[in-house]
Each structure stands twice: as C-alpha cells, then as structure tokens.
Amino acid sequence: MGRIIEEIYVWRLPVRLYHWINALCMVVLFATGMYIAAPLLSPPLGEAVWYKGMAWWRYMHFAFAFIFIANFLFRLYWALFGGDKYARFGGFRPWSPSWWGKPFREQVESYLFLRSDEPNYVGHNPVAALAHFLFIFCGSTFMIFSGLAMYGENNPAGFSETLFGWMIPLFGGSYTLHFTHHLGSWMLPIYVIMHLYAVIRHDVVDRTSVTSSIITGYKHKVEEEPV
Amino acid sequence: MQSNQTFADVFKARGVSRRDFLKFCSLTSVYLGLSPSMVPSIVEAMENKPRTPVIWLHGLECTCCSESFIRSSHPSIEDLLFNMISLDYDDLLSAAAGRQLEDQRHRIMKEYKGKYILAVEGNASTKDDGVYCMVGGDSFLNTLKETAADAAAIIAWGSCASFGCVQNAHPNPTGAAPVSDIIKNKPIVKVPGCPPISEVMTGVIAHFHTFGTLPDLDRFGRPKAFYNTRIHDKCYRRAFFDAGMFVPSFDDEATRKGWCLYKMGCKGPTTYNSCSKIQWNGGTSFPIGSGHPCIGCSEPNFWDRGPFYERLAEVPFLGSDSNADKIGVIAVGAAAAGAAAHAAVTAVKKAKSDKHDNNDKA
Numbered sequence: 001m002g003r004i005i006e007e008i009y010v011w012r013l014p015v016r017l018y019h020w021i022n023a024l025c026m027v028v029l030f031a032t033g034m035y036i037a038a039p040l041l042s043p044p045l046g047e048a049v050w051y052k053g054m055a056w057w058r059y060m061h062f063a064f065a066f067i068f069i070a071n072f073l074f075r076l077y078w079a080l081f082g083g084d085k086y087a088r089f090g091g092f093r094p095w096s097p098s099w100w101g102k103p104f105r106e107q108v109e110s111y112l113f114l115r116s117d118e119p120n121y122v123g124h125n126p127v128a129a130l131a132h133f134l135f136i137f138c139g140s141t142f143m144i145f146s147g148l149a150m151y152g153e154n155n156p157a158g159f160s161e162t163l164f165g166w167m168i169p170l171f172g173g174s175y176t177l178h179f180t181h182h183l184g185s186w187m188l189p190i191y192v193i194m195h196l197y198a199v200i201r202h203d204v205v206d207r208t209s210v211t212s213s214i215i216t217g218y219k220h221k222v223e224e225e226p227v
Numbered sequence: 228m229q230s231n232q233t234f235a236d237v238f239k240a241r242g243v244s245r246r247d248f249l250k251f252c253s254l255t256s257v258y259l260g261l262s263p264s265m266v267p268s269i270v271e272a273m274e275n276k277p278r279t280p281v282i283w284l285h286g287l288e289c290t291c292c293s294e295s296f297i298r299s300s301h302p303s304i305e306d307l308l309f310n311m312i313s314l315d316y317d318d319l320l321s322a323a324a325g326r327q328l329e330d331q332r333h334r335i336m337k338e339y340k341g342k343y344i345l346a347v348e349g350n351a352s353t354k355d356d357g358v359y360c361m362v363g364g365d366s367f368l369n370t371l372k373e374t375a376a377d378a379a380a381i382i383a384w385g386s387c388a389s390f391g392c393v394q395n396a397h398p399n400p401t402g403a404a405p406v407s408d409i410i411k412n413k414p415i416v417k418v419p420g421c422p423p424i425s426e427v428m429t430g431v432i433a434h435f436h437t438f439g440t441l442p443d444l445d446r447f448g449r450p451k452a453f454y455n456t457r458i459h460d461k462c463y464r465r466a467f468f469d470a471g472m473f474v475p476s477f478d479d480e481a482t483r484k485g486w487c488l489y490k491m492g493c494k495g496p497t498t499y500n501s502c503s504k505i506q507w508n509g510g511t512s513f514p515i516g517s518g519h520p521c522i523g524c525s526e527p528n529f530w531d532r533g534p535f536y537e538r539l540a541e542v543p544f545l546g547s548d549s550n551a552d553k554i555g556v557i558a559v560g561a562a563a564a565g566a567a568a569h570a571a572v573t574a575v576k577k578a579k580s581d582k583h584d585n586n587d588k589a
Contacts (some may be wrong), residue, residue, distance in 0.1 A: 039471055048486075175526060185555075
C-alpha cells in the first residue's frame with residue numbers, strides 16, 4: 001500500500017451533516033411513502049378511535065419531509081453563500097463548453113473504459129456534479145413541490161395549498177400528482193445504488209478514501225504503489 | 228308575462244307563505260356556504276330580480292345530469308322547473324319539439340342577448356366537423372358556438388361538459404372536447420361529477436341569480452363552495468383510515484363493519500366533491516356510505532386513471548401491465564446490474580493492467 005502523501009480537508013462539517021440527515025430522511029420517506037401507498041400491516045382489533053395506525057405512518061412521512069426540506073434549504077444556502085469551494089454551485093456550469101467540453105468528456109470516457117487514466121478531482125467530478133444536479137437538486141425539488149401540494153390538500157387556502165396548489169392542475173389532477181410523486185420516489189433506490197457503487201469503485205481504483213471522507217471530511221492522496 | 232316574474236311573485240302565486248319563502252332563502256345561503264348576513268341579499272334578489280332565463284343544451288351525454296337535477300330536494304323539482312329558473316329551452320324537458328323548439332331558442336337568444344345562462348350538458352364532437360353529434364339538423368359543435376356567443380355565462384354540467392368524461396377517454400374516436408376547449412371568451416363554471424349532486428347544480432344557479440356573478444372558482448374552474456375539499460377529508464369512514472383499518476376485499480367481514488375502502492381503490496383521497504357533505508337524493512347516502520369505493524367521477528379524465536378497484540400502487544402505466552412500483556423495481560434492478568457489470572469490467576481491466584505493469588517490470 002502506498003504511503004499517504006497528502007491529506008485534504010474536503011467535506012466540511014455542514015456538508016457532512018447535510019449528507020447524513022439527507023440520507024436518513026430519504027430512507028424514512030421512501031419507506032413510509034411506500035407504506036402509505038400500500039398499507040400492509042393487519043388491522044388492529046377493537047375500535048378505530050383507539051388507534052392511529054395509518055395516521056402514524058403519514059405523520060412520520062410529513063415530519064421527515066419537513067426535516068428533509070429544511071436540510072435541503074440549508075444545503076442551498078451553503079452552496080450559495082457558504083464560501084466552501086468543494087460544495088458550491090459556482091463551479092457547476094453545464095451550459096458552458098469549458099464545463100461540459102473536455103473535463104466532462106474525459107470523465108465520461110474514463111467511466112466507459114475508453115481511457116486508461118482516471119481524471120483526478122478533489123471535490124465532485126463533472127459527471128458526479130451532473131448526477132447530483134439531476135437526482136438531488138431537481139429530484140428533491142420536484143418531490144418537495146409535489147409533496148407540499150398534496151400536503152396542502154387537506155387545508156384549502158392554507159399556506160401549502162396557496163403556494164404549491166398550482167402543481168395539481170399542472171399534473172392534470174390530484175390523482176396524477178400522487179402517481180407522479182410515487183413514481184418519483186423510485187429515484188431514491190436507483191440513486192443510492194449508483195452513488196454507493198461509484199464511491200466504492202473510486203475508493204478502490206483511486207484510493208482517495210472517498211468513502212470515509214463523508215465521515216471524517218478528509219481525502220487522501222497516496223503514493224504510487226511500488227510493485 | 229311569466230318570464231318577468233320574480234321568485235317571490237311565483238312563491239306568492241303558489242301559496243307559499245312568507246315564512247317558508249324566508250326559510251328557503253336561508254337554506255339556499257347555507258348550501259352556498261354564505262354567512263347568515265348574506266341572507267337579506269338573497270331575499271332581495273329573489274324578490275326583485277326577474278328570473279334568469281336558462282338555455283339548456285344537450286350534446287354527447289347520457290342525461291344523468293338531468294336525472295340528478297330533477298331530483299333536487301331543496302328546492303323541489305316542481306318549483307324548480309315551473310317557477311324558479313326560467314328554463315326556456317331544454318330538448319329533454321320542453322313540451323315543444325322540432326322546429327318550434329329551435330325557434331324558441333333563437334327567440335331567447337335575441338330577446339335576452341347577453342343576459343341568459345347557457346347550461347351545457349355533455350360535450351361536443353370536434354372530429355369531422357362534429358358530425359358525430361347532430362341535434363336539430365345541425366352539428367352540436369355549431370349549436371354550442373352559436374348559443375354561447377350571446378350568453379352571459381356558461382355552466383358546464385357534469386364531467387362531460389367540464390372535462391370530457393367517457394367520451395374523450397382514450398382513444399376518443401369522435402374528438403369529444405369539453406366546453407372550455409371550444410368556448411374561450413365566456414366565463415365558464417365547471418360543475419363536474421357523473422352526475423353532479425342536484426343541490427350543487429341548483430346552488431350554482433341560485434348564486435348567479437342572487438349576485439349576478441359566478442361563484443368563486445378553484446384552479447379547475449369549479450365552484451369552491453362545493454369542490455373545495457376532498458371527499459376523503461369529510462368522509463365519515465375517515466377514522467378507519469387513520470386507524471389503519473381497511474377493507475381487504477368485498478367478501479370480508481370488514482366490508483360489513485364499514486371500514487375504510489382505501490385498499491379497494493377508493494379515489495376519495497384525490498377527489499374534490501361534496502358527496503361526503505351534502506350527499507345524494509336529499510341527503511340519503513353516497514357511494515362510500517353504501518359500501519362502494521369512490522371512483523373519482525368529478526376529477527379530470529377519471530376514466531383514464533386506472534381501474535376503479537385498484538390502489539395507486541397497482542395502477543397500470545403507459546397502457547401496459549406495468550405500474551409505478553414495477554417500473555421502479557425494474558429500474559433499480561437495471562441500475563444494480565449496470566453497477567455490477569461496470570465493476571466486473573473495472574476488475575478485469577485492473578487485473579490486465581496490473582499484469583501489464585508486472586510484465587513491464589520484468
């Protein structure tokens with residue numbers, strides 16, 4: 001094993017906290033959401049007024065949804081005003097040829113085994129940045145907007161319904177919005193598989209300790225392995 | 228002349244006491260969701276304003292809206308038809324027929340230009356110049372456009388006129404289109420439902436008659452007073468939903484106990500209507516009250532929203548057997564397989580390059 005020649009502090013504490021709160025929220029939201037769509041548990045014995053079976057799952061879904069939203073807003077704030085060079089939006093310029101041109105192409109080629117060398121990035125590489133933009137930024141935004149629109153349905157003219165109710169006609173009705181929200185939730189397991197695979201693979205191939213970096217915050221550069 | 232009588236005149240002529248007349252006004256204000264302070268406005272309107280002429284057209288429809296309408300209990304159908312609204316043209320209920328009836332429509336359109344309400348039941352076929360719905364020797368598409376031109380406002384009765392209903396369900400062979408797709412320059416109130424509740428129908432007319440304006444509409448153009456909340460939120464079985472007590476199948480004991488029909492595909496949680504509040508046939512019952520899940524008949528395109536007896540999770544998608552969860556599982560499987568394949572190629576490449584390096588060294 002090569003000697004560690006450099007230690008870089010990449011993920012600062014706010015970013016790491018965001019990551020783990022986000023991960024927890026997403027798992028809970030996916031599980032409770034699936035349960036709400038198809039309540040599997042057997043009904044309890046006795047009177048309905050004694051129980052909150054379904055209400056509890058919905059309550060958890062809403063509670064974690066609001067934590068998820070707050071966490072997401074915090075991450076947006078951090079990306080815009082945090083001054084953190086590895087966790088900002090500034091570097092993400094998919095409209096600019098300087099971004100999606102050579103660096104993006106090189107990274108894609110590397111993933112497709114068309115290059116033998118791995119481009120080295122301390123923060124997110126361009127492909128990772130694009131994946132995060134699509135899944136985490138766009139995906140979360142859609143799930144939050146559609147979720148708040150549906151949350152507002154039981155309180156017409158309330159805060160949530162007034163601000164997000166326009167999502168319902170946009171998707172052709174409450175039913176279709178529920179359906180799209182449900183379909184959208186499958187983004188999570190797909191993303192998790194790709195994310196975990198990419199992280200582990202990079203750790204094995206590049207040996208930058210990217211896996212532990214989301215706990216410790218540090219990535220490492222190692223000496224070329226003498227064979 | 229009968230058409231210039233006010234509501235109060237009519238009540239008087241029929242021997243209804245002033246006390247009963249005021250009761251009727253109060254009841255109407257309750258149905259419209261108005262505060263008690265608005266009752267005098269209703270009384271004043273009923274006493275002073277001549278009845279609003281209504282032209283009622285029938286297009287591609289099943290007449291269930293009219294069937295519902297004639298079962299209105301507050302007010303009753305006799306008062307409604309002969310005394311209250313001046314229903315001057317209705318191919319279903321008019322005594323006249325043929326040419327005489329069409330002449331009557333043209334007379335009303337001329338005499339009450341810009342003042343009459345156009346009530347449309349059903350929608351118009353737009354394909355092939357609308358030949359799939361011919362009424363009185365002309366296509367309904369033309370009749371609708373002609374009659375709408377001088378109307379004060381349009382009421383779209385039922386899901387057909389509001390959203391299209393079964394006529395424009397996939398594949399929509401006649402090109403059936405709801406009224407709002409054809410008439411763009413008139414205020415339209417959508418009163419969806421298959422059929423709508425009779426008291427909702429009369430309530431909308433009473434609102435227009437009283438205030439001379441259309442009621443407050445929601446984002447879909449439906450009167451907020453009746454379509455503001457979901458059936459689910461006012462459902463008397465909601466306690467069973469919250470408790471997680473669901474009917475698993477129609478032959479289960481839970482059906483008899485009247486538990487929540489959520490798992491039987493009830494569309495109450497996504498359907499905006501007054502069924503669980505006003506109920507049907509003078510407050511007798513409503514579908515869920517009779518043990519049947521809501522089919523969501525007042526929602527746009529409800530025929531194309533999957534089977535009536537399936538929960539969201541089992542709903543077909545993209546016209547095949549697949550549903551949201553199956554697509555999700557397949558996509559997750561594909562992602563996992565892709566990752567595994569990528570990992571395998573990475574391992575092979577690495578092994579090769581290591582060997583290569585070793586060879587170089589050697």
